[in-house]
Amino acid sequence: MTSRRIVLRFNAANVDEPIIYRLAKDYDLVFNILKANVSPQLEGSLVMELKGERYQEGLAYLEARGVSVQPLSQEVVRSGERCTSCGACTAVCPTGALSLSRPAMQVEFDKDECVLCQLCVAACPVRAMEVHF
Amino acid sequence: MTVRSYGEINARIRSGEVVVMTAEEAIDLVAAKGLAKAAAEVDVVTTGTFGPMCSSGAYFNFGHSRPRIKMQKVWLNEVPAYAGLAAVDAYLGATEVPEDDPLNSNFPGQFKYGGGHVIEDLVAGRKVRLQAESYGTDCYPRREIDTWFSLDDINEAVLFNPRNAYQNYNCAVNLGDRTIYTYMGILKARLGNAHYSTSGQLSPLLKDPAFRTIGLGTRIFLGGGIGYVAWQGTQHFPAVHSGANGREFGPAGGTLAVIGDLKQMSPRWLMGSSFTGYGATLTVGLGIPIPVLDSDVLRCATATDAELFAQIVDYSDAYPDRRAENLGFVSYAELKTGRITVRDREVPTAPVSSLPRAREIAATLKEWIQKGDFTLTEPAFTLPPAGRAAAARSLEIRGRE
Numbered sequence: 001m002t003s004r005r006i007v008l009r010f011n012a013a014n015v016d017e018p019i020i021y022r023l024a025k026d027y028d029l030v031f032n033i034l035k036a037n038v039s040p041q042l043e044g045s046l047v048m049e050l051k052g053e054r055y056q057e058g059l060a061y062l063e064a065r066g067v068s069v070q071p072l073s074q075e076v077v078r079s080g081e082r083c084t085s086c087g088a089c090t091a092v093c094p095t096g097a098l099s100l101s102r103p104a105m106q107v108e109f110d111k112d113e114c115v116l117c118q119l120c121v122a123a124c125p126v127r128a129m130e131v132h133f
Numbered sequence: 134m135t136v137r138s139y140g141e142i143n144a145r146i147r148s149g150e151v152v153v154m155t156a157e158e159a160i161d162l163v164a165a166k167g168l169a170k171a172a173a174e175v176d177v178v179t180t181g182t183f184g185p186m187c188s189s190g191a192y193f194n195f196g197h198s199r200p201r202i203k204m205q206k207v208w209l210n211e212v213p214a215y216a217g218l219a220a221v222d223a224y225l226g227a228t229e230v231p232e233d234d235p236l237n238s239n240f241p242g243q244f245k246y247g248g249g250h251v252i253e254d255l256v257a258g259r260k261v262r263l264q265a266e267s268y269g270t271d272c273y274p275r276r277e278i279d280t281w282f283s284l285d286d287i288n289e290a291v292l293f294n295p296r297n298a299y300q301n302y303n304c305a306v307n308l309g310d311r312t313i314y315t316y317m318g319i320l321k322a323r324l325g326n327a328h329y330s331t332s333g334q335l336s337p338l339l340k341d342p343a344f345r346t347i348g349l350g351t352r353i354f355l356g357g358g359i360g361y362v363a364w365q366g367t368q369h370f371p372a373v374h375s376g377a378n379g380r381e382f383g384p385a386g387g388t389l390a391v392i393g394d395l396k397q398m399s400p401r402w403l404m405g406s407s408f409t410g411y412g413a414t415l416t417v418g419l420g421i422p423i424p425v426l427d428s429d430v431l432r433c434a435t436a437t438d439a440e441l442f443a444q445i446v447d448y449s450d451a452y453p454d455r456r457a458e459n460l461g462f463v464s465y466a467e468l469k470t471g472r473i474t475v476r477d478r479e480v481p482t483a484p485v486s487s488l489p490r491a492r493e494i495a496a497t498l499k500e501w502i503q504k505g506d507f508t509l510t511e512p513a514f515t516l517p518p519a520g521r522a523a524a525a526r527s528l529e530i531r532g533r534e
Contacts, residue, residue: 040479041325084183084404084416084487088318091326091483100471105488122241123319125185125406125416125485 003030003051005072007116010044014066023050027058037115039094045115047072074116075132078109082128089120089129136427139511142176146508153177153422153502155495156335156434163435171435172428177502177509178435180337181354181420181494184330184486185406187316188296188367189227189415191252191395194288195263197221198280203273204265209251216265220273224293225251227415237410241314247413250405252292255284256356257400290395292356292403296366298419300338301374301385301443304329304463304482306475309449314410318485320448324475327445327482332491333438333465337421340434342384343519344371346424348512353391354420354498357402359507360393362516371519374444374462382442382462387516391419402494420494422502424509438465445475455527 010019015038023029029052038044052058062069085107089098097113098120100106120129145151152175154162159178163171195204197220207216207223211231214223227249236242254261260281269276284290305317306327313320317328331339341347351362366388374382402418425431445460446452463473468482501507516522 041321041323085489086184086416086487087484088328089483091328091481092319092321100483102469102471105469105484119319122243122409125318125408125414126404127245127407 003032003049004055005034005047005049007070007072008046008048008062009068009070009115009117010046011066012042015042015044017065019062019065019067020046022061023058027054027061028052029055029058035115037095041094043094045094045117047115070116072116073133076111076114076116076118076120077130077132079128079130082126083107084126084128086125088125089123092119092123094119136172136425137176138426139424139509142424143508145176146502146505149505151176151502153179153499155179155492155499156340157492157495159431160334160435160437163431168428168432172425172431175425175431178340178423178425178431179420179495179498179502180335180340180423181418181491181498182298182332182336182486183402183418183490183494184416185316185408185414186294186297186417187228187412187414189292189294189417190225190248191290191292192222192224193290195221195223195282196286196288198275198278200275201273202265202275202278203267203270204278205267206265208264210246210254210261211264212246212248212251214248227252228412230413241410243409244407244411244413247405247407249413249415252395252415253400253403253405255290256395256398256403258283284396291392292360292395292398293363293390293392294417295390296368296388297391297417298337298366298389298421299331300336300342300371300387301383301441302330303446303452304443304468304473305448305452306445306460306480307449308447313449314408315448316408316411316414317448318483319409324478324480327468327473327475327480328485329443329465329468329482330485331443331465332486332488333441333469334436335488335491335495337419338387338389339384339436339441341421341423341430342371342433344387344516345430346426346512346515347389347421348515350510350513351421352507352510353422354418354494354501355391355393355398356395356418357399358393358397360391361510362389362512363392364390365516365522366390368525369516369522370525371517371522373519374442376462382444383436383440384519385444386519389516418490418494420498422498422507422509438469441465443468
């Protein structure tokens with residue numbers, strides 16, 4: 001049984017629930033949290049490894065609680081040619097992966113901080129942000 | 134107290150002696166030497182802005198087919214263009230989208246491709262599909278046509294934007310409890326973020342707030358090529374913002390109509406853009422040279438981000454309901470730090486117009502003038518400033534009487 005790398009995304013309604021505890025206690029899943037973040041707007045994201053016999057049941061529980069689950073095999077990529085450094089993605093990005101350097105006001109993208117929420121894809125007017133599988 | 138005339142500036146451009154600075158460089162010079170010395174030194178100040186400008190579009194003359202067609206309905210890459218003009222003329226608006234676009238039916242819509250994207254494709258040298266229909270006449274018998282063209286194949290392609298270069302713009306926030314999708318970008322609930330859209334101290338109409346030098350015929354940087362101010366823009370309502378206690382918060386409300394030959398423009402400076410949940414548009418690069426006719430022109434052209442303000446407006450309710458309310462004023466210096474305070478809450482800020490590209494435009498325009506390629510035009514008339522321009526009218530719902 002191999003563990004799978006997934007990204008969970010929480011919203012203000014479920015971010016304060018002890019969801020990972022339930023995954024371990026009720027579904028007997030083994031977890032290893034790699035990265036976790038809660039924004040001031042109470043949007044949470046969590047990158048983790050997860051495994052166990054009742055993996056699918058655990059996923060169903062997550063979805064029922066309104067937690068979105070994505071495999072970490074995806075990657076958000078910025079087209080350097082297309083990006084104009086307008087900045088429209090930077091306050092929308094929940095983790096600060098996209099930010100403005102000051103005073104140059106150039107958009108910087110730190111992939112290590114990206115949790116694949118894909119808000120930047122919708123926020124980018126010139127469609128410079130793409131999801132690669 | 135005239136320091137120099139248009140004629141003198143152009144003579145210095147031709148002789149290679151002209152002193153040109155971007156507005157940011159001129160700010161530093163005034164800080165170092167004082168206004169009077171700086172005004173004696175600098176001939177021209179350049180400005181720039183690169184942002185989404187919805188009231189943009191282009192008109193075309195496609196040339197005549199054999200047999201001829203009087204194009205009544207026209208589509209460019211399936212985006213409808215307005216053909217209620219002479220036989221093979223049409224105007225394509227930046228915000229037009231294909232008839233089968235899902236729009237906001239699956240909210241928020243993506244608006245992947247529209248008139249602005251067609252314009253970008255054309256200036257990038259790509260072929261565009263032209264489809265047209267007609268009813269047939271004795272002199273124009275053809276009823277339909279389906280062909281491909283590039284900018285080189287047609288007679289005229291003219292960028293003509295009825296409202297560009299907004300003098301100032303709102304700082305948009307969302308007081309509601311759901312994310313909203315606006316022309317100012319994605320605004321998160323409960324003051325989750327604040328978006329603004331000018332280049333501040335580089336922004337053309339913030340640097341000549343009383344329109345002392347900008348008017349009909351002013352030669353400008355437009356879309357990477359040369360353009361002209363064609364008229365005042367639609368909704369040209371210049372004013373000076375004032376706060377509750379009578380404190381003034383600087384200029385806002387002026388706009389420009391601009392025109393230029395699309396064939397010499399570039400996809401770096403005309404980019405098709407999509408605002409999720411709102412629509413398609415065109416991001417336009419525009420820069421204006423300001424002749425330093427006297428020290429007062431330079432004083433205005435060197436206003437700093439700390440002296441220029443945006444009003445904070447709620448886009449969840451006040452804006453859509455057209456209520457003239459604001460949540461206060463904030464300077465561009467504060468906005469550019471990345472954090473402002475609204476209703477005692479710290480709110481992250483972000484621009485939706487590119488400052489690095491605005492700087493590039495001001496620097497490019499400076500280079501053109503220094504090389505002697507670009508002289509300054511004295512407007513046939515300057516645009517009406519605050520106090521002389523018409524007041525905004527609203528649209529009321531009423532019967533015929």
